[in-house]
Structure formats: C-alpha cells, structure tokens
Amino acid sequence: MLIERLKLNDFRNYESLLLRPDSGLNVIVGENAQGKTNAVEAIFLCAFGRSHRTAKDAELIRAGFAGGYVGMDIRTKSGSRTIEIKLKSGERKQIFIDKLMAKRTGELMGALNAVMFSPEDLELVKGAPAERRRFMDMELSQLRPAYYYTLQRYNAALRQRNALLKPDAKADMNAVRQQLYIWDEQLSKTGAEIMRMRAEFVQRLGLIAGRLHRQISGEREALLVRYAPDVDIERMGGGDAEAALSEALYNGALDDIRRGYTGAGPHRDELELNLNGTNVRVFGSQGQQRTAALSLKLSELELIKGETGESPVLLLDDVLSELDEPRQRALIEAMSDCQTFLTCTTLEGLKRAGLKGLNVWRCTAGTLTREKM
Numbered sequence: 001m002l003i004e005r006l007k008l009n010d011f012r013n014y015e016s017l018l019l020r021p022d023s024g025l026n027v028i029v030g031e032n033a034q035g036k037t038n039a040v041e042a043i044f045l046c047a048f049g050r051s052h053r054t055a056k057d058a059e060l061i062r063a064g065f066a067g068g069y070v071g072m073d074i075r076t077k078s079g080s081r082t083i084e085i086k087l088k089s090g091e092r093k094q095i096f097i098d099k100l101m102a103k104r105t106g107e108l109m110g111a112l113n114a115v116m117f118s119p120e121d122l123e124l125v126k127g128a129p130a131e132r133r134r135f136m137d138m139e140l141s142q143l144r145p146a147y148y149y150t151l152q153r154y155n156a157a158l159r160q161r162n163a164l165l166k167p168d169a170k171a172d173m174n175a176v177r178q179q180l181y182i183w184d185e186q187l188s189k190t191g192a193e194i195m196r197m198r199a200e201f202v203q204r205l206g207l208i209a210g211r212l213h214r215q216i217s218g219e220r221e222a223l224l225v226r227y228a229p230d231v232d233i234e235r236m237g238g239g240d241a242e243a244a245l246s247e248a249l250y251n252g253a254l255d256d257i258r259r260g261y262t263g264a265g266p267h268r269d270e271l272e273l274n275l276n277g278t279n280v281r282v283f284g285s286q287g288q289q290r291t292a293a294l295s296l297k298l299s300e301l302e303l304i305k306g307e308t309g310e311s312p313v314l315l316l317d318d319v320l321s322e323l324d325e326p327r328q329r330a331l332i333e334a335m336s337d338c339q340t341f342l343t344c345t346t347l348e349g350l351k352r353a354g355l356k357g358l359n360v361w362r363c364t365a366g367t368l369t370r371e372k373m
Contacts (some may be wrong), residue, residue, distance in 0.1 A: 001113055001310045002075045002339050003043065007013065007068040010062040011087075013366035022359040025335055027350065028343045029371075032364030036343035038316050039368065040116075042070045043341060045242050046083045047114035047313070049095060049105035051278050057093050065089075074112055077310050083111055106152070109145040113304050113312035117297045118329075124279055124296060125273060125289040139300055140201050142285035143307050146359035147197050154190040157183050157260060165260045177253050184249040187265060192241035195229050202227035202271065205304045208302050213295040216330045221275055221288065223295055230268035287324070294327050311338035318343050320350070328353055 008017040013035045028036045037053075044052050051060060061068040068087040073080065084096040095102040097111055123131050135311075141148040141210075154258060161183035164176055206225035213223035233244045248264040249256075256262055273280045273292055280292050304312045314335060320328055321344065332353055343363075344350065361368040 001077075001313060002309075003072055003112075003313060004080075005071075005073040006039075006042065007045055007069070007071045008039075008042055010065045011042055011060060011068045011070055012062060014038060015062065015366060017366075017368060018184075019361070019368060021341070023339055025340045025342060025355065025358060027347070027358050027360045028341065028363050028368065029345065029347055029360060031345060034363045035366045036363045038366075039363070040317050040343060043072070043112075043313065043315060044116055045070055045085060045293070046108075047112040047142070049085075049108045052116060052118075055207070057087055058089050059109050061087050061089055081111060083108070085187075104149075105144055106141075106148045109141050109148050110143070110308075113142050113308060113310075114258055114315055115297060115300045115304065115312050116315040116317070117319050118315075118317035119319060121297065121319075122290055122293050122322070125293045128162075129270045131266070133267075133269055135296070136198055136201060136269075136271060139205075140197055142312075143201070143304065144197060150190050150193050150197075152268065154187065154194055157186040157190065158265070158267060161187065162261050164263065165256055167260055172180075173254075173257060176257060180253055180256075184246060184253075187249060187262075188242050188246040191245045191266045195231075195241045195269070198214075198266070198269065199227050199229070205296070205299050205303055209295045210298040212298050212302075212330070213253065213291060216291055216295060216326060218326075221291070223280075223292055224274040224277075225296070226272040226274070228270040230270070231264055231265065237279070250357045255343060269290055289317075290323065291327060294323065294330060297329065301334055301338065305338075314338050314340040316340060316342040316346070320344060320353075 002023050003021055006017070006019040006021065008014045014104050017039070028039055030036050041051055041053060045060070054060070066089050069082040069084070071082065073082055082098055086094040095105065095108055097107060102108060124135055137151060141151070161180060164179055164183070202225060209225050210223050213221060220268050231248045232243050233239060245265060249262070252264050275284055275288055275292065280288055284292065300313065301312060316331070320331065320342070323331065332355065347358070347360065360371040
C-alpha cells in the first residue's frame with residue numbers, strides 16, 4: 001500500500017501542500033512547532049477518520065479559516081483509490097472515498113492501513129487500561145470494519161444505559177431496573193461479539209509479539225500478551241460470552257444504580273503484558289516497557305501485512321530519539337518493506353544508523369522543501 005500524493009489546504013499550519021512521497025523512507029526534518037507532526041496527522045486522519053491528537057475537528061482547520069482539506073491518492077494491490085476529507089467549522093467533516101461521499105466514518109476503515117508509533121505510544125505499556133483498549137479497537141477496526149460498527153453499537157447502548165443510572169432521588173428503582181434490561185440485551189449481544197474478536201486478535205498478535213520481543217532482547221526476555229476480559233466467561237457463562245455478560249449485568253444492576261454507571265463489560269477489558277512471568281507495566285524497567293511497546297507496534301505491521309497481503313503505511317513521529325540502538329535497529333528493519341513517514345529534528349541519528357538514500361523534506365512554518373542527500 002502506497003500513498004502517491006498528499007494534498008493539504010488550510011490544515012493546521014499548512015496553507016497549501018502538495019507532496020509526492022517516495023515508496024520507501026520519507027523523512028520530514030525540522031525544528032519543533034514547524035508542522036512535522038501535522039503532516040503525519042493528516043495521513044492518520046485519512047486512515048482512521050479522526051486525529052490522534054484531538055477529538056475536535058475544528059482544531060484541524062488553519063487558524064482564522066472556515067474550512068480545511070486533506071486529500072490523497074493511494075495505490076493498493078487491487079488498484080488506485082482516492083480519499084478526501086473536507087473540514088468545516090461548526091459542521092461535521094465530510095469523507096469521500098473514490099469521489100463518493102461516505103455516509104459513515106466506518107466506511108473509511110481499511111481503505112488506508114497505517115500504523116502509528118510516537119513517544120506517546122510508550123503509554124501503551126505503562127498507561128491506564130484505556131490505552132490498551134484503544135490499541136485493540138483501532139487495529140481491529142482496520143482489519144475488521146465490522147468490529148468498528150459493533151463497537152459503535154455497544155458504546156451507544158452503554159451511553160443509554162449509563163444515562164438511566166444518573167442519580168435521581170425521585171426515580172423508582174424498580175422502574176429503572178426494568179428499563180436497564182432493554183439495554184442489557186443489546187450490550188450482551190454486541191459485547192459478546194467484541195470479546196470474541198478481541199480474543200482472536202490478541203491470540204494472533206501475542207504470538208508475533210512474543211517472537212519479535214525475543215529477537216529484540218537477544219533471547220533474554222519472554223513477552224506474554226494475554227486478553228483479560230472484564231467478565232469471567234468460563235465461570236459465569238460456561239464458555240458463552242453473551243450469557244456471561246448478561247449475567248454480570250443482571251447481578252450488578254443494583255450496584256450500578258447506586259454508583260451511577262455500568263460496572264461490567266468490554267469497556268473495562270484489559271490487555272495484560274507479562275515479561276518473564278511478571279507484569280511489565282508494574283515491575284518492568286523503562287527500557288523493558290519501551291521494548292514491549294515496540295514489539296506490539298511491530299506486531300501490528302506484521303499482522304496487517306499477513307491479513308491483507310500488503311504492507312501498511314508506517315508513521316513514526318519523532319520516535320527514534322526515544323529508542324536505544326538495538327530498538328532502533330529493529331524499527332529500521334521494519335521500514336525496509338513498507339512506505340514510511342518519519343519525523344525528526346535532526347538527521348544525525350539516521351546517519352549514525354547507516355540509513356542511506358534518504359528522501360528528505362525540510363519543514364519550516366508549514367512548508368515542506370525537498371532537500372538533496
């Protein structure tokens with residue numbers, strides 16, 4: 001999968017940009033706050049329909065302007081495609097795929113497969129469980145667009161159920177409980193499907209991550225990646241995820257009413273990472289946590305390639321400076337067979353790593369200028 005052309009108009013600090021990237025490594029170099037990450041963010045937006053930095057589309061529009069535009073031409077094994085996103089202040093963004101307006105963001109999933117790795121992704125290991133759930137959700141949405149829609153339905157039902165649970169002194173608790181059952185059925189069905197797809201995904205991802213982690217650590221460390229659903233499927237449902245979730249919601253209804261939110265379900269799942277038998281989030285050193293995060297990200301690349309038959313686009317936002325030499329080597333090897341966009345403040349680290357034939361653009365105040373290397 002290749003991006004052949006990227007066009008921006010009034011996006012972040014870019015007035016106008018037309019970029020024709022190389023099929024290999026594309027380096028965007030410049031000082032901080034010049035727009036390097038903004039260019040990578042535009043690619044991420046076309047892959048996922050949202051920014052990795054903000055939930056507010058209005059922040060993507062250049063200051064003082066009413067609208068912005070991101071467009072790209074991509075080439076896949078099945079042919080050429082176009083993705084366009086039009087941003088308007090105070091309105092929902094419009095997404096066009098092959099010139100046809102998408103009715104839902106989910107239609108974008110899988111059109112451009114991309115893997116993002118930035119310093120913030122180190123939180124994937126040491127951060128809260130929500131970070132790891134987001135990781136599973138984003139990758140599954142690319143690989144299985146049906147997962148994206150199932151997750152949307154689950155979250156909509158969860159919001160409705162939680163709205164019923166908001167404290168109200170005048171509410172009839174029995175009446176509230178009866179209404180909860182309506183949403184419990186939807187949560188149980190969609191939640192069970194989410195759990196099934198997450199379990200399958202983590203099983204495959206874990207095999208790849210374990211192998212890569214052994215290679216990166218010089219066979220000194222064994223990484224075990226395990227899906228830990230919030231609901232005990234075997235104990236509560238006899239192996240039936242829908243029955244287990246339904247039982248958990250029924251049993252916890254009164255507690256949910258008292259505390260004002262839903263206390264059981266996939267929205268509380270965890271992705272456990274154990275290193276040599278211990279929890280790397282709690283007991284791992286910073287170096288071990290970074291290696292585990294890198295192993296997961298490189299596993300994404302391999303898994304997507306195995307599923308789709310083509311390499312995703314790799315987005316590396318100022319991440320090489322955060323890694324030591326062995327981890328840099330592992331990441332550089334991953335770049336060899338996929339189109340990569342890498343941002344950095346200096347080229348010295350890339351030169352020390354032995355990278356040659358770099359395609360370099362100098363970023364200055366929202367403009368990219370090609371440099372000869």
